[in-house]
Amino acid sequence: MKILVLNGPNLNMLGIREPGIYGHETYEDLISMIEEHCNDKGIDVKCLQSNHEGDLVDYIQQAYFDKVDGIVINPGAYTHTSVALLDALKAVSIPAVEVHISKVNERESFRQISYVSYYCEKTITGKGLRGYIEAIDHLADGK
Ligand code: DQA
Numbered sequence: 001m002k003i004l005v006l007n008g009p010n011l012n013m014l015g016i017r018e019p020g021i022y023g024h025e026t027y028e029d030l031i032s033m034i035e036e037h038c039n040d041k042g043i044d045v046k047c048l049q050s051n052h053e054g055d056l057v058d059y060i061q062q063a064y065f066d067k068v069d070g071i072v073i074n075p076g077a078y079t080h081t082s083v084a085l086l087d088a089l090k091a092v093s094i095p096a097v098e099v100h101i102s103k104v105n106e107r108e109s110f111r112q113i114s115y116v117s118y119y120c121e122k123t124i125t126g127k128g129l130r131g132y133i134e135a136i137d138h139l140a141d142g143k
Contacts, residue, residue: 001042001140004068005034005132006059007049008076014101021102023128030129037133043140053078053085060088070139071096072132079104079114086115097135100125 007027010017015026031047038045046068048059056075063071071094075085079100089096096119103126104111117123122138124131 001070002044002066002068003038003046003070003072003136003139004059004063004066005045005047005072005136006056007047007074008053008056008078009051010076011074012049012051023101025129030132033129034132034136037136041136041140043136045136053082057084057088060085060092060094063094064092068094070094070136072099072135072139073097073116073120074099074101074132075116079116080111081115083115086119089116089119095139096120097138098123099131099135101128101131102126 012027014022014030015024027049034045034047050056050059056078060071071089073096075082078085098114098116098120105125114123122135124134127134
């Protein structure tokens with residue numbers, strides 16, 4: 001089982017950015033937690049982050065050629081603006097789960113739309129970094 005974990009803009013700033021909302025753990029903490037979990041489960045995981053929309057589109061397209069089985073995606077602010085990310089997910093047709101660290105549904109009105117949610121089979125919000133683990137388990141075990 002091959003999983004790609006994709007993080008969008010400003011998620012590299014975890015631990016620094018708005019800790020009241022996103023917590024004190026860093027992006028490196030997140031990646032260690034994911035790698036440890038996937039190692040235990042025998043999942044081949046790759047974690048990528050970019051602040052650039054086109055890079056994220058390229059990574060999703062590359063997942064098709066790399067025969068990735070599942071994508072966990074937190075598109076950051078591109079969640080609320082990017083039809084290109086939605087189209088990229090549709091293009092590769094790889095099962096995907098959307099993750100948001102914060103409770104987006106309880107935040108500003110501009111955060112209430114998610115384009116990728118039109119494609120993703122599940123959306124996990126407000127569970128902090130554990131949401132990524134839940135997303136991986138969903139893709140790996142179907143739960
Ligand atoms: C986020 C929520 C988005 O609204 C925000 O732009 C982010 C992070 C989250 O993980 O809660 O960058 O996706």
